[in-house]
Amino acid sequence: MASQFREKIDSKPLKVLLRGLDSEDLPDLSCRYVSETEPYDAVIATPEETSSENLEWLTGGPSPLSTVIVVGSNAGVRADYVAESPNVENLTAGLRIAVDQRELLESVSDIPFNQDREGLIALGLMFSRDTSIEPVIDAEKSWVMEYPMLGSFMLPRQILESIADMGLCRRTFSERLYICGECRGARILAREVCANCKSANINTRELVNHYRCGHQAPRTDFLQGELLVCPKCNSHLRHFGVDYDTPGQVIVCKLCGSHENEPAVAFLCIDCQHQTDGESAGWVDYFSYTLTGAGEAAVRKGSLPGTQLESALSGLEAWRSPRDMALLINFCRNIYERYERPYSLLTIELRDDGDIFDRLGAQGVAKVHRLVVDTVANSVRETDGVSLFDRKIILCLPETSPEQSEYLVKRLRSIFHEQLKEPGDVEIDILDEEGRFEILKEAKSR
Structure with a gap:
């Protein structure tokens, strides 16, 4: 394996872009360092350079599918390999991955600078990494879910849905997130509220049913000191099962005083504080996406079927x-x-x-x-x-x-x-x- 790797990089040296690092800081890797305006096979970068906020240089550069090797303990959102320290052994392991991915990408057309670009990048990543693109939870984002492989994309879910609608990748359900009716964010808290006034200031109370007059109300309405007295007919309730029973519980609102058999469900947005009724709340489904044969053909061709x-x-x-x-x-x-x-x-x-x-x-x-x-x-x-x-x-x-x-x-x-x-x-x-x-x-x- 080592001899095959050496033969491949000797016959065709890897073109490597450095981000946040200088070649003097790295050991001799038998590769050719290039500028960011030239095509490259791999990137060796610091974690800061591969955060989602700083990846525009990659997706907007000449080689958006190149292998990303991150030096440091933090992987970044698009790392193919993490070298905790920049020694020969660690970096060579990353370059082995770059050689394998370069061979795969030789059958792929260049990614054009047009409206197909981000869709083709997503398909190209699935193809060259032989993996699905999956969402992960990120509570710092108002929409909560993101796709780390597409870190710099402005609307990654919409891009993936678009190419899935074309039959270029296959959806697998991952998660459903309910969203705020005001700001459309997904950082919302589910809570039980009063069905009448929508206040969360509610309690569960035992329900008392008076046999003689048929009055039914929370136990607190019957209490006079330690005695139970019917608030409707003023009769004393002494014997359970003879004078009264407790058929269940009732939800009592401390704000408006209403009694309900069941609470309502509402969602409180932690970003804009708007409350959305559970019955009217919208949701967004998130999926993982796997390349199809049609998607592989689109990557090889370098264009999507239709705009x-x-x-x-x-x-x-x-x-x-x-x-x-x-x-x-x-x-x-x-x-x-x-x-x-x-x-x-x-x-x-x-x-x-x-x-x-x-x-x-x-x-x-x-x-x-x-x-x-x-x-x-x-x-x-x-x-x-x-x-x-x-x-x-x-x-x-x-x-x-x-x-x-x-x-x-x-x-x-x-x-x-x-x-x-x-x-x-x-x-x-x-x-x-x-x-x-x-x-x-x-x-x-x-």
Whole structure:
């Protein structure tokens, strides 16, 4: 094994990038050190350089699938090997992994700098590491679960869901997290509350049933000193099983005084302090993802089957093909003309010019696209319609007046203003009648 490894690196030296380390600090490893602008087979880095906050250099660099060797006791989020001390034995063990992974990656196309990039990186990691991508709990994050292998991705779950919808990887259920109805975070506390006023100030009390008059109430209502006296008929209850029994327990609210057979369940958000009723709480399912044959083919080819933007939108319940969108708009127009029932058409247009690519790069543009998709997914109803005409997202909102749709537009703009450095990269418009007719014509022509 040692001789085979030596032959491989002698015939084709490993190209290694150093991050946070100098070559003078390392022993002679018979490899060639390169700059971060050149392709490389492996990275030897400190833990700080491989934290999720600092991994942009890797995912945005020329070799995002390269082997990561971390020197130190902390593995970092993308470590393939951890060398506790930078001696020859430890580092050589890491470079052996790099040689094996380099051979696998020789059959993989270069990862392009376009909107497919992060999806292909995820697939490439599954392929070259022969492993699933799995979520782990991180209580410091408001969404609680994260995918360490995709540490620098802005929306890793959405990327993985997108490529899973394409059949490029297979889902296996991992966890379900309930989310706050206000801030959408998952750091929430489950608690029992009063079903009437939603206060958590509740107690369980023994229930007393008076046989003679049929009055039933918490035991505390019957107590007068040490005696039990019915508050309805003032009779003294002396003998259990003759005068009264205790059929169970009751929930008593100390705030509003109501009595309930069962408490309600609510979730208190520790980030924004909003309380969400258990019956109306939403949830997010997290999965681990395993590469499929189609995913391996996509990695080898270096492109995804269809754009991530359309693939992500097409997974929504409200998704409509251009033909189906034309039918929905036409139906809404007919209802509007006959019964004056309102409807709205919105467009969300993503800038796709040279300026935005120069400013954000392909990876940054892809992140903008994914933010838009995620925001739309959380905003539309199943009865609405969503379609995509080139880079323009069309939203058809039945039974929604333009005035009512203003609230949605304000919410969308608020999210984009908060999340994007340049909110103008996404333009949102409510169409007037002429604009709605033009969209209908365009939908019919596709």
